[in-house]
Amino acid sequence: MSAFPNAETRSLRADLHELERFCIEALSAAGADAGSASSAARAMVHGARLGIDSHGVRLLPHYVRAIEGGRVKGKPVLRFLWETPAIAVLDAGNSHGARAAYMAMDKAMAMAQVTGIGAVSIRNTSHFGAAGAYALAAAEQGYVGFAFCNSDSFVRLHGGAERFHGTNPIAMAAPVAGSDPWLLDMATSAIPYNRVLLYRSLGVPLPDGVASDGDGLDTHEAGAVEMLAPLGGLFGHKGAGLAGMVEILSAVLSGMRLSQDIAPMGGPDFATPREMGAFVMALRPSAFVTEAEFAAAMVRYLDGLRSSRTVQGGSVLAPGDREWREAGLRARLGAPIDPETWTAFGELAARLGVRGLSTRPPAEAAE
């Protein structure tokens, strides 16, 4: 099941390279410099490739609007305010979130190459996109990567009846020799809001303990959802605690806005920078063990995991397994484009004067 409700229900698909081309050209036409356009496109195509369509190319119209409005600077000045051999503070100059995050992770890796670890606190950034994109960027270079970002309030506390934390993701990726990386990218809410939208569109009741009405009470009715529940159900203090971990790393350590103080992603104000913080970190495995030891232990861990006994008729997956399988499919078939995004892309192409997105004919049966 895709995270984004529309994605798998339509047959319109586009090649990933063509999607990247379209995103870059649209962002450039809207005023983004080359670094911003390519970083934002890379992060969106990460989502489109791995089936995380909530953070895929459907974000493009939003990002164009944020750049045109001035909330996000198309030509930001990013600079490292200070650094040690293992930490740095990046003032992103209200850049696109992906521009800042990839730059910060590059720095973290460069420090980890020398020192074994690198951590970068990011100031004055904006919507993060898929946190896993930046953790993965580290794993692709042989590092263990971490990425954290808070976001505008949408998740109640355990026992709470008010939006407090953002969905505050935790992402971690680790390289696996000869295979795709281990990749964890999770909101600290029980489910993402897009899952609520899926239940709404399907007209089926929500599971217990995932979302609440305006009084903080569990609701099974997707249309009544006013806030999300923290991960953990009866033990939601753990999900809320993890959201707090993300809040402290992202906002408190950067001096940027707490979730409760971040202007809503959806506007109406698209002119004022959102003053968000984020935190990324890279570890170099060979600073701790030999490359061969690390590789062998990851393989042993994953072999053990994938062969662990399952409930009857069930299956077990490592973080990322589902996504890499989807990526394999999408490399062949292209990524699905939901109708709303397809319409918005047509309007963007016309208005910005860029070549429209080429799509494939409806795909043959995808397994």
Added chain:
Amino acid sequence: MSAFPNAETRSLRADLHELERFCIEALSAAGADAGSASSAARAMVHGARLGIDSHGVRLLPHYVRAIEGGRVKGKPVLRFLWETPAIAVLDAGNSHGARAAYMAMDKAMAMAQVTGIGAVSIRNTSHFGAAGAYALAAAEQGYVGFAFCNSDSFVRLHGGAERFHGTNPIAMAAPVAGSDPWLLDMATSAIPYNRVLLYRSLGVPLPDGVASDGDGLDTHEAGAVEMLAPLGGLFGHKGAGLAGMVEILSAVLSGMRLSQDIAPMGGPDFATPREMGAFVMALRPSAFVTEAEFAAAMVRYLDGLRSSRTVQGGSVLAPGDREWREAGLRARLGAPIDPETWTAFGELAARLGVRGLSTRPPAEAAE
């Protein structure tokens, strides 16, 4: 409700200093050197002080047995194998887990003092005790502390029917100006096994989705529990993913045993070292923002959290709030000693020739 079922149901209590004295003398008599005895006692008294009785002084007889058996070296040789300005690798020489973890966190803080961050991978350690003890040690010195350790398999995967991960805790602590630290210390299972024991002793059914029978199926019967469920219920892939984060940091990065390969804590072999790994990290807030900015943001965050609207009749707590309240109570009343532990302490005192634990008379009504 205390994490340990017996703790609050009996009135026998002991002063925290007296508990520490007894632990140190018993461990010393069993063959522990001064550093090992004081570290192990400190970690147990952390549990006894904060109401985490599952990781409190009830562990003393186990630790004495591990030292006497040779699994844990009473007089270990600990040495840093190598280091950079921000990471170090500690070979703990099969020391007590607390001896290694406090020493590693001291090193992490010393590196963070200079470089802003310090991370230490620990090799050849043993039972970790309460992970929060080491994170707290950092917060007490003004650092943001993290501690991770895997443990012998007891938690199934999401969709799994076999013990795979340990309860693999995540601990983080952050200093709060003029107040007790923010303190998260959570197993990545839905509940700790001691909670299962509590339900068993109370004879009440378990909640949904917290523990499973031998086929990996949800059970409400505490007596039928063969494994714990990962945090998250229907979204247990998140809890299992977090357990994997701990596994990679603790075991893979240290070259030590995966949870599936760790000899059971309970023996019967108490002679062979368990070859466990762990990972601790410290961040210095003033490397990222000014001390005043960090302090103000933590206070604003916690004020917002504690005043967040609650469900009718409910309450919201920051991580650690419950524990600090309990610590206040126990500073006055002493920590409760469950009958089994009391009996074991008497036997230890007689056998090891140390002065028995002084207890207080049954406490007056503790609210």
